[in-house]
Amino acid sequence: MSTLDFVGLQPGAATVRGFAPAVAKPIAAQGSGDALVRIAGLTVAFDDGKRHVPVLHGIDLEIRRGETIGIVGESGCGKSVTWLAALRLLGKRARIGGTVSLDGQPMHDFSDAAMARIRGKQIAMIFQDPASSLNPVHRIGRQLAESISLHRGLTGQAARAEALRLLDRVHIPNPGQRLSAYPHELSGGMNQRVMIAMALAGEPDLLVADEPTTALDATIQAQILDLLREIRQDSGMALALISHDLGVIADICDRVMVMYAGRVVEAADSRALFATPGHPYTQGLLAALPDLDAPHRRLEAIAGTVPEPGKLPGGCSFRLRCPHADADCAAEVPGLGHIDKAHQVACLKADSL
């Protein structure tokens, strides 16, 4: 695997401690055509002033046009950093290695100006807290028109008409009135709809949604998930949904990747992952999750806590919390291996579990 630094160009980014090249290729999704986005061997290390702390240790993933992929993991596992690194949004303190390609074009070839055009136009991103993503001192209409004119070159009445259409598209009642509202005048759910409308302004091929419903109430979360599903069906846009909530992921995603401590530990079709989880971490997450429909049971918690980046145990990062770990697990970092055609697990014991 060739490793190319597209920021910083320091040699040795791929040799940060704990880096191990992934063994298996990313799962090829069903259907034809090339991947829309392909990430290969992506590594990120942050400079904390004294040394570089590795937070991503070689992520491989592929997204095809129109598919929905879920990325699930706990805080600090690198699920957001993966996309911030891919979109070159991490700043100078991050040392990035690996390749990210869009439509077969390696993105490290792109200039900063070209990257700025890709962001929002081809890959749009929405975040957890819509209120802090929107500018509090500008009206909704002006903020929407800004992204419409940036990505589509529309101005004046045309931009306003398009803004109106987008607000209607995300089912905001009285869109004409809302155009002149400020973000604080709208509820959290409405603001998230505005964010989605802004993301749709560039008609992106891929929408990266980073915990889009975490700050919202349960009934509003259901509305937003329905909206995302509907938009995806109508527009054929691909969706990368980042969440810590296994329920949300199961609800909407075709394929799921489970991340732990900067690595992908399991990747599978959504149904297979939740029916037959292969990695002890995924199994633990599911056992720790209360099921409202099942009989009452005591939860089986995963012991211990997530290791800090830079203080990972040698070998498998999960081994200190894993009920199946033995001496072999300390010896090497397990790579992703197939346990089924479209089901990969990074665990030495995957076959015996």
Place this chain on the structure above:
Amino acid sequence: MSALLEVDSLVRHYPVRIPGGLFGQPATLRAVDGVSFAVSPGKTLGLVGESGCGKSTTAKLVLGLLPPTAGAVRFEGGHVPARRNAEWRALRQRMQMVYQDPLGALDRRLPVVAQVMEPLTVFKIGTPAERREKARDLMAAVGLTPHLFERFPHELSGGQRQRVVLARALILEPSLLVCDEPISALDVSIQAQVINLLLDLQDRFGVAFLFISHDLKVVRQVSHEVAVMYLGRIVEQGEPEKLFHEPAHPYTKALVSAIPSPWRQEGYERIVLQGDPPNPVQVPSGCAFHPRCAYATAACREVRPVLADIGDGRKAACHLLSPIASA
């Protein structure tokens, strides 16, 4: 068995100003609008609802941190004073609070063991050596290892910090612990640890919980009884198994069905409510839920339903559920 905590027709209104005229118009925000419930010793009442439904305000009223506009709170047979006087401070030994964000609840400049023993110092219980001994015992009971005792809050993980907060809340041996979203800020794998810890602590110390959360799955896991709140009122109340498996009130039905779960994907029909919860300043007439309710009738728009017995030990406030005359 007499109740440990009794809350009777509790009301908390806030005067606010809404747009209109030069300085706005006076209006009333009905944060809590007539809530009654009881908590038995050593049991847990779960209070669920969406943001703005008044569940946290209820917690503050119960603890006497806020004076109620009307209604009363009785704790261990006595009145909870609405003023922070000596009587209230004495009562606060018996009722403690745990908040969502443990880092915000801890002093960043003190080692955690000093913070756990601080309540004993405040109430002048025991000698300094005894206090430290008791703090160490309790910190071990919540699953903290001794090498963490002298650490500062920022050196601990989120789960460990919440354990410190729990140890500090329990050191005065309270009979009631009010927990406001105690696990919402924690990671998935840590949430289960803390849920199990709460259950173990209840077994061991016999403490009652008023457990407030927006997460139905968690509430069901810890509660003996659940009350669902909507816009300052309880709309349904009952045993968690029955309430979550066969929700009676249309709002509870929607709330239960809105929870995404990895185990219900094939052909699952979700009830998606339209619109946002109304503003507590402009509570709809009649049943507050009627603008979002699929079953609303003319009566729902005009007459406010009362929380009535619907059999099976459950209560609901809905015109469509025929109330059973209580014996």
